[in-house]
Amino acid sequence: MAKIIINGGHKISGAVTIGGAKNSTVALIPAAILADTPVNFDNVPQILDVKNLQYILAAMNVRSNFENGDLSIDPTTITESELPSTAIKSLRASYYFMGALLGRFGRATVTFPGGDNLGSRPIDQHIKGFEALGATVTEVGDLITLDATAHGLTGARVTLDTVSVGATVNIILAAVKAKGQTIIENVAKEPEIIDIATFLNNMGANIRGAGTDTIRITGVDRLEARNTHTIIPDRIEAGTYMSMAAAFGDGVTIKNVIPEHLESYTSKLLEMGVDMQIGEDSVYIGPSHDLKPVSIKTMPYPGFATDLQQPITPLLFLASGESTIVETIYPKRNKHIAELRRMGAELSSLNPGEIKVNHSERLVGATVEAAEIRAGAALVIAGIMADGQTVIENATHILRGYDRLADKLASLGVDLKIEGVDLINLMP
Ligand SMILES: CC(=O)N[C@H]1[C@@H](OP(=O)(O)OP(=O)(O)OC[C@H]2O[C@@H](n3ccc(=O)[nH]c3=O)[C@H](O)[C@@H]2O)O[C@H](CO)[C@@H](O)[C@@H]1O
Numbered sequence: 077m078a079k080i081i082i083n084g085g086h087k088i089s090g091a092v093t094i095g096g097a098k099n100s101t102v103a104l105i106p107a108a109i110l111a112d113t114p115v116n117f118d119n120v121p122q123i124l125d126v127k128n129l130q131y132i133l134a135a136m137n138v139r140s141n142f143e144n145g146d147l148s149i150d151p152t153t154i155t156e157s158e159l160p161s162t163a164i165k166s167l168r169a170s171y172y173f174m175g176a177l178l179g180r181f182g183r184a185t186v187t188f189p190g191g192d193n194l195g196s197r198p199i200d201q202h203i204k205g206f207e208a209l210g211a212t213v214t215e216v217g218d219l220i221t222l223d224a225t226a227h228g229l230t231g232a233r234v235t236l237d238t239v240s241v242g243a244t245v246n247i248i249l250a251a252v253k254a255k256g257q258t259i260i261e262n263v264a265k266e267p268e269i270i271d272i273a274t275f276l277n278n279m280g281a282n283i284r285g286a287g288t289d290t291i292r293i294t295g296v297d298r299l300e301a302r303n304t305h306t307i308i309p310d311r312i313e314a315g316t317y318m319s320m321a322a323a324f325g326d327g328v329t330i331k332n333v334i335p336e337h338l339e340s341y342t343s344k345l346l347e348m349g350v351d352m353q354i355g356e357d358s359v360y361i362g363p364s365h366d367l368k369p370v371s372i373k374t375m376p377y378p379g380f381a382t383d384l385q386q387p388i389t390p391l392l393f394l395a396s397g398e399s400t401i402v403e404t405i406y407p408k409r410n411k412h413i414a415e416l417r418r419m420g421a422e423l424s425s426l427n428p429g430e431i432k433v434n435h436s437e438r439l440v441g442a443t444v445e446a447a448e449i450r451a452g453a454a455l456v457i458a459g460i461m462a463d464g465q466t467v468i469e470n471a472t473h474i475l476r477g478y479d480r481l482a483d484k485l486a487s488l489g490v491d492l493k494i495e496g497v498d499l500i501n502l503m504p
């Protein structure tokens with residue numbers, strides 16, 4: 077079981093470069109199996125989710141090679157195979173193999189995905205989309221079987237009942253080679269969805285409207301990669317380092333950022349009074365003084381991201397009064413609260429989805445547990461701020477999605493070590 081051990085209390089400074097977006101990468105890799113040629117990605121983050129996706133690809137006889145942030149995938153020898161359920165369960169985005177395998181073979185059998193424990197995470201909207209395109213969906217226990225081999229997939233109009241990133245991408249993957257036109261309404265507008273549409277369109281797909289409420293897809297027969305796809309920077313990783321820098325920094329530059337992807341986040345930091353200079357593709361955060369409390373409500377993009385409500389929390393401890401967070405996407409996403417309280421922080425949740433964060437004068441190191449990736453990110457920041465040693469157990473959740481965490485934090489001056497994870501395999 078991986079552990080992160082931090083000797084806190086030392087201010088951070090310097091520069092950190094943000095990696096490729098986890099939530100793009102974990103969709104692009106399954107999307108690659110739709111290609112009729114090998115595909116190449118760069119700016120790929122070194123995260124456990126990528127390793128597990130490579131493992132799943134290998135089970136389908138799809139070779140992949142990952143070095144120095146460059147990932148090549150050759151899906152031309154793909155075979156239909158049983159997918160390794162432990163790897164499928166290790167991450168949420170394994171659900172993209174449903175759409176991608178449907179698009180490739182007209183059928184798929186995939187174990188219900190894993191991913192972080194944020195409360196209930198249904199996939200009914202994904203299924204609704206697959207059925208609209210003509211797939212028969214059967215669920216037996218944990219196994220979901222999708223089958224459209226009798227008549228093939230045919231374009232259809234699908235209106236999502238809930239704005240869902242996963243359902244939007246999964247329906248795109250299934251529709252991209254379907255017969256005719258698919259129209260998906262009430263879709264998610266996250267930048268990662270635009271990234272995936274760009275990758276597929278550059279291979280010859282016909283996807284229009286990514287980034288708006290309605291996406292139109294006209295099916296094509298072949299997808300051929302002609303160039304390397306550069307993955308967009310991870311806005312959640314960037315937001316995490318911005319919070320860390322504002323909470324306990326002496327001047328930190330965060331590079332490889334698309335500031336437009338973080339507007340609802342940076343506007344909250346500015347409202348608090350964080351010293352921030354936003355450049356074209358970088359953000360400088362100066363030392364913080366006299367921060368004000370804020371009210372935050374998580375919303376689908378372009379609203380305040382649920383994936384940043386926990387990472388911003390340690391910064392809220394510095395504010396002069398009580399801040400409130402309303403978590404509308406995952407009301408039970410509060411596994412950080414008890415752990416931060418163990419470190420001396422004052423925060424509580426009396427009603428589901430409502431968190432009150434108070435000024436907390438001093439944090440002290442403790443042994444805590446990362447129940448999920450962003451709860452873990454909050455603990456990393458708190459551990460850096462705390463006096464003494466913090467041991468974060470169950471740190472695999474954090475390493476699922478934070479690129480080269482140990483190297484990046486060490487370069488900012490953090491005294492930390494990671495134990496119990498196969499680091500050699502995570503190195504370039
Ligand atoms: C791999 C990936 O990209 N993960 C992100 C993705 O997760 P994920 O794609 O799983 O999240 P969704 O956007 O689908 O979920 C949004 C909301 O819709 C609900 N819902 C979703 C699908 C469905 O079929 N039925 C349904 O009711 C969910 O319970 C949740 O309340 O978006 C989340 C919300 O921004 C982020 O926290 C995750 O980091």
Ligand SMILES: C=C(OP(=O)(O)O)C(=O)O
Pocket residue numbers: 098167168169190191192194383449450477
């Ligand atoms: C919840 C997250 O990831 P996943 O959907 O992969 O579990 C996240 O990145 O914050």
